[in-house]
Amino acid sequence: MSWIDAGLLYLAVLVGCLFGGVGIGVVMGLVGIMGLTISSGTAMWPTLADIIWNTGNEFSLVAIPLFLLMAEIILQSGIATRFYSGATRWFRNIPGGLAQTNIAGCAVFSAVAGSSVATALTIGSVAVKEMRARGYSDKLTLGSLTAGGCLGILIPPSIPLIVYSAMTSESVIDLFMAGLIPGLALAACFSIFIVIRTWLQPNLVPSSAQVNEEQSLLSTLWDVVPVFFLIVSVIGGMYGGVVTPTEAAALGSLIALILAFAYRQMTWGRLWTASKNAVLTSAVIMFITFCANVLSYAVQMARIGQGLTEWVLALNLSPLIFFMVIILIYLVIGVFIDGLSIMLLTVPILYPPLTALGFNGVWLGIVIVLFIELGALTPPVGLNLFAIQSVAKGTTLADVAWSSMPYSLIIIGFSFGLYFFPEIALWLPAALK
Numbered sequence: 231m232s233w234i235d236a237g238l239l240y241l242a243v244l245v246g247c248l249f250g251g252v253g254i255g256v257v258m259g260l261v262g263i264m265g266l267t268i269s270s271g272t273a274m275w276p277t278l279a280d281i282i283w284n285t286g287n288e289f290s291l292v293a294i295p296l297f298l299l300m301a302e303i304i305l306q307s308g309i310a311t312r313f314y315s316g317a318t319r320w321f322r323n324i325p326g327g328l329a330q331t332n333i334a335g336c337a338v339f340s341a342v343a344g345s346s347v348a349t350a351l352t353i354g355s356v357a358v359k360e361m362r363a364r365g366y367s368d369k370l371t372l373g374s375l376t377a378g379g380c381l382g383i384l385i386p387p388s389i390p391l392i393v394y395s396a397m398t399s400e401s402v403i404d405l406f407m408a409g410l411i412p413g414l415a416l417a418a419c420f421s422i423f424i425v426i427r428t429w430l431q432p433n434l435v436p437s438s439a440q441v442n443e444e445q446s447l448l449s450t451l452w453d454v455v456p457v458f459f460l461i462v463s464v465i466g467g468m469y470g471g472v473v474t475p476t477e478a479a480a481l482g483s484l485i486a487l488i489l490a491f492a493y494r495q496m497t498w499g500r501l502w503t504a505s506k507n508a509v510l511t512s513a514v515i516m517f518i519t520f521c522a523n524v525l526s527y528a529v530q531m532a533r534i535g536q537g538l539t540e541w542v543l544a545l546n547l548s549p550l551i552f553f554m555v556i557i558l559i560y561l562v563i564g565v566f567i568d569g570l571s572i573m574l575l576t577v578p579i580l581y582p583p584l585t586a587l588g589f590n591g592v593w594l595g596i597v598i599v600l601f602i603e604l605g606a607l608t609p610p611v612g613l614n615l616f617a618i619q620s621v622a623k624g625t626t627l628a629d630v631a632w633s634s635m636p637y638s639l640i641i642i643g644f645s646f647g648l649y650f651f652p653e654i655a656l657w658l659p660a661a662l663k
Contacts, residue, residue: 231268233537240265240529244575254571255514259521265528274531278524285523286516288396289476295512296479297387300464300486301348302504307490309457310339310352316453318360326424327435328361329374333424336378337417338457340385346569346606350379351617358622365436370428372622372630376614377420377637380603383569385413386465387475387482390573390602393519394595397526397577402475403468404592407659410465412596412644415654419640427636456489469662515570522574529578539583549587553649556580557601557642564605568613572602593648596655600645607634607641 231239240261247257266274285291304310314335321331332353340349354375361371383390386406395402428435464482467473473481490496542552563572577598584594606614608631615630622630648654 233533236532237534255518255521258525262524262528269531293476293479299508300483302508303486306500306504307496312453313457314356316450326428332374333378333420340382346382347613349382350614354621367434370434373633376634379614400591404659408655526578542583560601569602607638
């Protein structure tokens with residue numbers, strides 16, 4: 231069977247199962263086993279155990295449950311709520327007010343969460359009620375939260391970047407460093423958009439910010455500074471070469487636990503809930519990763535990646551045209567599949583031809599994360615949309631999606647910025663080396 235026939239067969243079965251309601255992890259595993267059986271019969275079945283064992287032994291993947299535990303401790307202990315309440319005082323005089331706090335809060339929380347949905351849900355659970363009480367329009371509130379949540383998988387530590395590293399053998403440290411400046415720059419783009427929009431539509435914000443004037447900036451330090459200390463400890467430890475990403479995740483979990491008990495809001499029940507949630511989420515991620523690696527091996531056996539690379543090079547397309555085609559592909563796939571599954575599904579196929587065209591592997595990881603961020607803002611499977619709708623009672627998914635559309639366009643524009651100025655992502659890793 232040629233690589234084209236194999237690719238079309240895999241795609242047909244994959245799409246058919248997805249539309250039939252089968253879970254993405256199960257689908258990838260089934261298609262992978264089918265591909266191995268077609269190419270080599272049952273002789274290759276014993277390799278499935280090797281694939282699962284080797285994937286489970288990937289040291290960088292150990293960071294995933296630890297970063298998830300750190301995020302859950304922060305969420306369950308109320309640290310995120312206290313941080314948001316303290317940050318509102320710092321942004322009250324900036325155009326957009328609490329909408330700016332949403333972007334800043336998501337940017338900061340993403341540095342300890344590593345997850346887009348967790349970031350949006352945590353900040354949103356506090357912000358929606360607060361902003362409605364003060365008279366902010368949902369048109370401004372909802373979009374700023376879904377977009378801010380996207381920063382959760384770009385600003386390090388990022389779970390998708392850890393998975394990307396395990397799939398491509400690119401350095402986790404380099405990927406984390408490469409995501410920092412683009413993440414902060416994208417947050418700045420969101421903030422600038424909010425300033426312009428509230429200037430053009432002043433009815434979106436209350437005429438006067440209803441903030442407790444008795445609360446001084448100094449009094450908010452106890453709510454804000456510990457979170458920054460946690461971020462500096464985790465990211466600074468990795469960038470300084472003191473700890474590996476996995477060790478940084480363990481260190482972050484320990485510091486988060488100390489802070490949680492220091493705030494006197496963590497109970498043993500909440501700690502159990504945090505641990506249980508981290509285990510369940512980790513199990514789902516690892517199951518999908520195992521199945522994706524089975525599919526990836528079947529793709530390699532069918533020589534689909536190599537054949538696609540040769541075909542793309544024979545087309546003699548310019549890198550810009552191919553880049554635009556890739557954006558379109560991710561936009562379409564993102565309508566149906568969640569972000570992490572998109573990465574696990576597409577990277578084994580697209581990584582060889584993209585690197586053959588001269589794209590840097592680290593830069594490519596950041597761009598792919600940007601592309602799957604679009605999926606988080608795109609109905610009907612945009613997880614950030616569902617997360618914010620779940621905490622914004624009385625809204626529809628369409629309301630959240632329309633509020634998020636301008637931010638999707640900003641992300642697309644920012645992706646082109648990274649294409650024309652790759653140094654935005656690659657300067658910091660090179661400088662720190």
